[in-house]
Amino acid sequence: MTIDSTAPVASDALAHVRLGALEQIATLGTPTKRDEAWRYAPHRSLGELTFGPPIESATDLLTDASANIDKHIPALDGPRIVVVNGTVDLERSNLTGPDGVRISTIADALLERPERVAAHYDVGDDQGNTAIPDSFLAANVAFGVDGAVVHIADDVELDAPIHVIDIAVAGEAHLGDTHNAHCSGMIVHVGARSSATVVETRLGFGTDFGGSNVRTTITVGDEATLEHVLLQDVPTTQIHLSRVDVTQAAGSSFRASSFNLGASYGRLAYDVHLAGKGAHVDLSGLFFGFGDQVLDQQITVVHDAADCSSRQTYRGVLDDSSTGVFNGGIDVKPGADGTDAEQSNDNLLLSNRAEINTQPRLEILADEVACKHGATVGQLDDTALYYMRSRGIPADEARRLLINGFADQMVDKVGIGTVRAWITHRMGHDDV
Structure with a gap:
């Protein structure tokens, strides 16, 4: 730079x-x-x-x-x-x-x-x-x-x-x-x-x-x-x-x-x-990569008061040679007793060349807290694809339906219908 x-x-x-x-x-x-x-x-x-x-x-x-x-x-x-x-x-x-x-x-x-x-x-x-x-x-x-x-x-x-x-x-x-x-x-x-x-x-x-x-x-x-x-x-x-x-x-x-x-x-x-005291944050996100894109999520939530709660829910869909990054942190400061924090990152790889780098971070310096995190990486379910194809659904459409079902859980979190429709159109499945 x-x-x-x-x-x-x-x-x-x-x-x-x-x-x-x-x-x-x-x-x-x-x-x-x-x-x-x-x-x-x-x-x-x-x-x-x-x-x-x-x-x-x-x-x-x-x-x-x-x-x-x-x-x-x-x-x-x-x-x-x-x-x-x-x-x-x-x-x-x-x-x-x-x-x-x-x-x-x-x-x-x-x-x-x-x-x-x-x-x-x-x-x-x-x-x-x-x-x-x-x-x-x-x-x-x-x-x-x-x-x-x-x-x-x-x-x-x-x-x-x-x-x-x-x-x-x-x-x-x-x-x-x-x-x-x-x-x-x-x-x-x-x-x-x-x-x-x-x-x-x-x-x-x-x-x-x-x-x-x-x-x-x-x-x-x-x-x-x-x-x-x-x-x-x-x-x-x-x-x-x-x-x-x-x-x-x-x-x-x-x-x-x-x-x-x-x-x-x-x-x-x-x-x-x-x-x-008592503040709440709910962060969710979807990153959807194609080609050689690199889509990077850097998340930090600092609990600096008592009885606060936080949720981090992120999903990645990565195709071709794209790369996804999720670096999510939860920092609980001294005195932030009663903290309730959860974090999850689920990822779907559509290509053998796609890559996800996921890193949860927890730093807890208070007592009586509840913090948990998890991450998953997977591919499309072959059994589900076979089931859908056996009922006459073409392979490309069956694949798209499974991808949509994975991604739409993030889209549905948006409270504005016109914004949900825009995202659905952008991802190319508004006709499903």
């Missing part, structure tokens, strides 16, 4: 924080195979990414072929924010929310309400020390100066989901001749006792090599509830890096469903901090 050395840092209240991150990129360097969290990543391709500041305007960026983005995304009512190559496209966005909901761009918030985005750029520890784990997060802090800010007041119940669409358009004409990757951000605050749903759809256009680096920061207030759905479907000529950082207060509930489908290297990382 390199950066545009001539790139300026825009002037605003947090410019000094981003300048510090920019200076750390050279020190951190591009992750290598010695970094456990990046062990199976395509390091040569990552080294070819070059980051710089976002474009000034996204209005005319999409070509005629991709201008109608509605045919590429789930059909949802409610507010939506469209981000193209790191800049909000105001003409394609609808920032008007219901009472109690304020939606703005990060660029505007940096200038007008920096206190609402400060935590997104604060990557220090409790002692004030800088704690940037890798150069890609540093690049996002430095160059991710636009995106969406969703602030939901206390005691608000939203009926319609909020939709954030992040689009990566590859090629020098769209990113400039100094860099081939962009950074953007998403900041969500759910007030006490409120409930909401946020859908993030990641798309891409163009056949050139490029990359997108998107970071989402979420805070869920006391007794609040948030459903978060992440759909990653950028072209396989591009690299997509995604990080979701979540902090939960007492009695809150966070349910996340991720679908890692596109990109040559698609990385979805969740870092969830259960900071308040």
Whole structure:
């Protein structure tokens, strides 16, 4: 990974924080195979990414072929924010929310309400020390100066989901001749006792090599509830890096469903901090790989308060020469008594060349906890295939039905019918 050395840092209240991150990129360097969290990543391709500041305007960026983005995304009512190559496209966005909901761009918030985005750029520890784990997060802090800010007041119940669409358009004409990757951000605050749903759809256009680096920061207030759905479907000529950082207060509930489908290297990382007593998180995901794709899930849930519960349920379907990665961690801190945590990763290999690397991690430093994990790797059941074929079902259709049955258990977790339909169509079995 390199950066545009001539790139300026825009002037605003947090410019000094981003300048510090920019200076750390050279020190951190591009992750290598010695970094456990990046062990199976395509390091040569990552080294070819070059980051710089976002474009000034996204209005005319999409070509005629991709201008109608509605045919590429789930059909949802409610507010939506469209981000193209790191800049909000105001003409394609609808920032008007219901009472109690304020939606703005990060660029505007940096200038007008920096206190609402400060935590997104604060990557220090409790002692004030800088704690940037890798150069890609540093690049996002430095160059991710636009995106969406969703602030939901206390005691608000939203009926319609909020939709954030992040689009990566590859090629020098769209990113400039100094860099081939962009950074953007998403900041969500759910007030006490409120409930909401946020859908993030990641798309891409163009056949050139490029990359997108998107970071989402979420805070869920006391007794609040948030459903978060992440759909990653950028072209396989591009690299997509995604990080979701979540902090939960007492009695809150966070349910996340991720679908890692596109990109040559698609990385979805969740870092969830259960900071308040009785908080609950349910993380589920499906990664579906073909060709030479590498689909990487990096999951960490930190239990830092008493009586919290967490669930991690991930499934992988891998064909051709694709590779899947699941690195799931449960960290129980001292004093987090009464922790109840479960983790599972089931994988279906459709080819002898496909590969899965699954690694559960448990670190328990508290008493009276219940933690368990498990992982499975298998192929299609020959007995089931024979049974279906003996009843007149063609071999290809029987194979598809078994794959669908395995994958659909993750799809069914999504609470929005139109999103489930989009995923079903994307996986090519909406006629079953």
